[in-house]
Amino acid sequence: MPTDTHKITFTINGRKMERTISPSLLLIDLIREELSLKGTKPGCLEGECGACTVLINGDAISSCLYLAVNVNGKEITTIEGLSTDDRNAPFDPVQEAMIQHGGVQCGYCTPGMVMSIKAFQEHCEANRFVPGREEIKKAIEGNLCRCTGYTKIIDAVESLFEGE
Amino acid sequence: MQKELKVIGKPMPKLDAGIKVSGKAVYGQDVVLPDMLYGAILRTEYPVAELVSIDTSKAEQLAGVVSIITADDVDVNNISYRRDHPALKKGRVNCIRDEIAAVAAETPAIAREALKLIEVKYNVQEGVFDPFEALKDDAPQINEFSSHEKNKNISHPFHYEHGDLQQQKDKSAHIVTSRYFLPRMTHACLAPCAITADYSNIDNRLTLYSVTQVPFLYQRDMAHVLKMEPSRIRVIQTVIGGGFGSKLDMYPYEPICALLAMKSGRPVQITFDREEEFIASPTRQKMVIDLTSGVDEKGKFTFRVAKIIMDNGAYTSWGATTPFVMMQTFSSMYQMPACVFDADAVYTNNVYAGSFRGYGNPQATFAVERNIDLLAEKLGMDKAEIRLLNANFRGEFTGQELEFNTCGHKDALEMVIDGVGKTRKENDKDQKRYKKGIGFASMLHVGGGAKIYPSDGCGTILKMDDYGYLTIITGSSEIGQGSETVLGMMAAEELGIGIEKIRVINTDTDIKPWDVGVHASRTSFVAGNSLLGAIKELKTKLSPKAAEMLKTDEDDLEYDGGTVKSIKTGESIKIDKVARQIHFKGPNDLLTVSHYYEPGSKFADKNFKGNISGAYAFAAQAIEVEVDTYTGNVRVLNIHMAQDVGKVLNPLGLGGQIEGGVVMGMGYALTEELKVDNGYILNPSFHEYKLPTACDIPEIHFYPIETIDEAGPYGAKGVGEAPLIPTAAAIANAVSNAIGVEIDSLPITPEKVLQALSNKS
Incomplete structure (x- = not known):
């Protein structure tokens, strides 16, 4: 094996995988090019727009700033891993809330936005915290959206915590 | 009796939201074709230079490079309605976007590496970066294809006038003159540009997986550039990650990708990275507006004289025709007895401007609304009152011959004036440091298409299958705005x-x-009317059969709950059963129909007069801001937006268009400017070009006004551009109101606010 490659094992969307990769490979390229999971979107490749956000061990990160070698032994969730196999209820509650509240227009920021919201939701639930609109805004500040003006996305996030 | 609506007017999630939240929507950069290559474009290092030589020999040697093209390798026509833009530049470059060569290679990395190996020798020259300099007699001719007789560096001049200017000047109690400076703003679509071209030499057909928002004009333009028959070009639109006008023109990267595919004999994909997106995508027009307006002693507006110089950049796009829209604002927003309007799109060696949501109207509205505040101050009149006094009205036939058959302008003003009064709170912070202010602005825009092309129509084909499912094949395009959902509704x-x-x-x-x-x-209006026409035709097949099966008359039928019902007897039959009877029993026909709808609007005459739209949209905004006089920071507190939408079709989609437009307008007002210095772009990244983020979002109070325009589907008018148009004007008026300084340029940055405050003291 050439010295400039690394063997990594990781779990992605519940599937265990082993790959031999170059140490300079970005996580977004592992996901999009090597694994053909095109739901994760390249927006700026410099960590400014959030379109490529995925979860690593539950934390939201920009996959364009993350080296793939660092996922060794970790668990990745991409947007494809949020949907369920249930034909009657195919969506995660975050996805469902984005649909119902009109949080989607062109949709390009949506996968990254959904992943950031997912991490925020789980963080809040783990800490039994019900966020207000200002906290929600802060949580999605790193995800740029050019279409919606964010209001309906904020509404969608707020709805996840209703009744709590 | 008006039928009760069951779907229209109720919130409906977007039909494409499911695939978009699941990551399954296929955008331009997600397309993968067998054997596909990756293209990359070599752009100039200098804005203005003679191209002495281009040597591609080293790049050709690089393993994995399949083909390289320069202007010498291709036989093409120029791009643009002015035909002034070569896809690949020959002999000289004219702006920093200019394309010199392109590579197709096995991987994106190899393509980028190959670009570095192309050796270009430049003879760098001085450029002209100020349109006023370009208009001088001794300025060089910037675009060699420029053909306008008025001036060698004018791409497109416009002149419009109505009314008796001198008489109105004589009537005026006050006249104000101001110069306004409007910046370059860029679309910053979240999805960078992407195209995949696939050419088959078996049948001489080219397939383009494209992000265009005007596929049929694009097909024709592409055919012109490539010297092909349009019908041999198939345009397949991928899911489009943001348009906002940026995809109204075809740009050089698109035919370049096609040329690479033709030369390589394999599919080729070109995607922009973010920096290239900032550098190579056209912008909103940078312009200088000189506006003189008058008012009589009672507060009635008398006249407007506008003279506009637009920085066209080195080549012409549709954006040069924005004066067509701007002149409506000067001539017809608020009652206007006399107007003289001149606008010139002037070539410079800057990056070229394109079309952008609002199409010149945000700039025009900024000038008009700032001038109104100045006139009100001269008169000592309330700024809300002067607007109400001059508001447009139903039945108005304007100097430009626009016909306002419905008009919610005054209602819109009243609602936002009332709304902003209610949300206004006492300043509970340090009163010396924080100053609050309120600003108003209105907007007038086409709301029923715009007849600027030989046809403003849209075709629809409908197909109902044997199981009662309907396929709508519409000519219109979905770019995220939600029009396909409205059609489904x-x-x-x-x-x-x-x-x-x-x-x-x-x-x-x-x-x-x-x-x-x-x-x-135009899409909901024009495509909506086209669809309604097609449904009418579908019913000429369905209804006779249903009436026969239900033993009743056609006018006794109601379509409801998947059935066709007799209103008299209450008896019903499933619609799919009717379809099968028509297909298999008689008259042995399929439920397939087509319909073409052309709006009843007119072409403007050579003096730009005429009722060019099927309906007109009106809006008003009242915005409250807080200015921090220590830092110069402007915070938008509340936005009240009332818009005459004709009829609310999908409140969920409408709200999204409004909020999105308003926030885009906030960016234009406060933070967004693509900075260009001596032809170079200084801020080509999201780090330096600031879009609004979630934390910047104020409360947006939206009041839809339903005027039910009989020309529109269910009475609806166009919606999409309006919310952006008055926002920057209203914010500027609010800032001026808060701190008592003139705001004559955008964006209103902290530096400008502090400078204005220091000039004042």
């Missing part, structure tokens, strides 16, 4: 079938009928 309403049984096909020029494209806020 209309069909569900009219045919009484569930929206889950409706599919909208709208992405393939080999299949869909012609449409002029997404622009002028």
Whole structure:
């Protein structure tokens, strides 16, 4: 094996995988090019727009700033891993809330936005915290959206915590 | 009796939201074709230079490079309606976007590496970066294809006038003159540009997986550049990650990709990275507006004289025709007895401007609304009152011959004036440091298409299958604005079938009928009317059979709940059963129809007069801001937005358009400017070009006004551009109101606020 490659094992969307990769490979390229999971979107490749956000061990990160070698032994969730196999209820509650509240227009920021919201939701639930609109805004500040003006996305996030 | 609407007017999630939240929507950069290559474009290092030589020999040697093209390798026509823009530049470069060569290679990395190996020798020259300099007699001719007789560096001049100017000047109690400076703003679509071209030499056909918002004009433009027959070009629109006008023109990277595919004999994909997106995508027009307006002693407006110099950049796009829209604002927003308007799109060596949501109207509205505040101050009149006094009205026939058959302008003003009064709170902070202010602005825009192309129409084909499912094949395009959902809702309403049984096909020029494209806020109006016409035709097949089966008359039928019902007897029959009877029993026909709708608007005459739209949209905004006089920071507290939308079709989609437009307008007002210095772009990244983020969002209070315009589907008018148009004007007026300084340029940065405050003291 050439010295400039690394063997990594990781779990992605519940599937265990082993790959031999170059140490300079970005996580977004592992996901999009090597694994053909095109739901994760390249927006700026410099960590400014959030379109490529995925979860690593539950934390939201920009996959364009993350080296793939660092996922060794970790668990990745991409947007494809949020949907369920249930034909009657195919969506995660975050996805469902984005649909119902009109949080989607062109949709390009949506996968990254959904992943950031997912991490925020789980963080809040783990800490039994019900966020207000200002906290929600802060949580999605790193995800740029050019279409919606964010209001309906904020509404969608707020709805996840209703009744709590 | 008006039928009660069951679907229209109720919130409906977007039909494409499911695939978008799941990551399954295929955008331009997600397309993968067998054996596909990756293209990359070499752009100039200098804005203005003679190209002495281009040596591609080293790049050709690089393993994995399949083909390289320069202007010398291709036989093409120029791009642009002015035909002034070569896809690949020969002999000289004129702006920092200019394309010199392109590579197709096995991987994106190899393509980028190959660009570095292309050796270009430049003879760097001085450029002209100020349009006023370009207009001087001794300025060089910037674009060699420029052909306008008025001035060698004017791409497109416009002149418009109505009324007796001198008489109105004589009537004026006050006259104000101001110069306004409007910046370059860029679309910053979240999805960077992407195209995949696939050429087959077996049947001489080119397939483009494109992000265009005007597929049929694009097909024709592409054919012109490539010297092909348009019908041999198939445009398949991928899911489009943001348009906002940026995809109204065809740009050089698109025919370049096609040329690489033709030369390579393999599919080629070109995607922009973010920096290239900032550098190579056209912008909103930078312009200088000199506006003089008058008012009589009672506060009635008397006249406007506007003189506009637009920085066209080195080449011409549709954006040079924005004066066509701007002149309506000067001539017809608020009652206007006299108007003289001149605008010149002037070539410079800057990056070229394109079309952008609002199409010149945000700039025009900024100038008009700032001047109104100045006139009100001269008169000592309330700024809300002066606007109400001069508001447009139903039945108005303007100096430009626009016909306002419905008009919610005054209602809109009243609602936002009332709204902003209610949300206004006492300043509970340090009163010396924080100053609050309120600003008003209105907007007038086409709301029923715009007749600027030989046809402003849209075709629809409908197909109902044997199981009662409906396929709508529409010429119109979905770019995120939600028009396909609105079309689905209309069909569900009219045919009484569930929206889950409706599919909208709208992405393939080999299949869909012609449409002029997404622009002028026209899609729901024009494509909606086209669809309603098609449904009427579908019913001429369905209704006779249903009436026969139900033993009743056709006018006794109601389409509801997946059935066709007799209103008299209450007896019903499933719509799919009617379809099968028509197909298999008689008259042995399929439920397939097509319809073409052309709005009843007129072409403007050579003096730009005429009723060019089927309806007109009106809006008003009242915005409250807080200015921190220590830092110069402007915080938007509340936005009240009332818009005459004709009729609310999908409140969920409408709200999204409003909020999105308003926030884009906030960016234009406060933070967004693509900075260009001596032809170089200084801030080509999201780090330096600031879009609004979630934390910047104020409360947006939206009041839809339903004027039910009989020309529109269910009375609806165009919506999409309006919310952006008055926002920057209202914010500027609010800042001026807060701190008592003149705001004559955008964006209103902290530096400008502090400078204005220091000039004042």
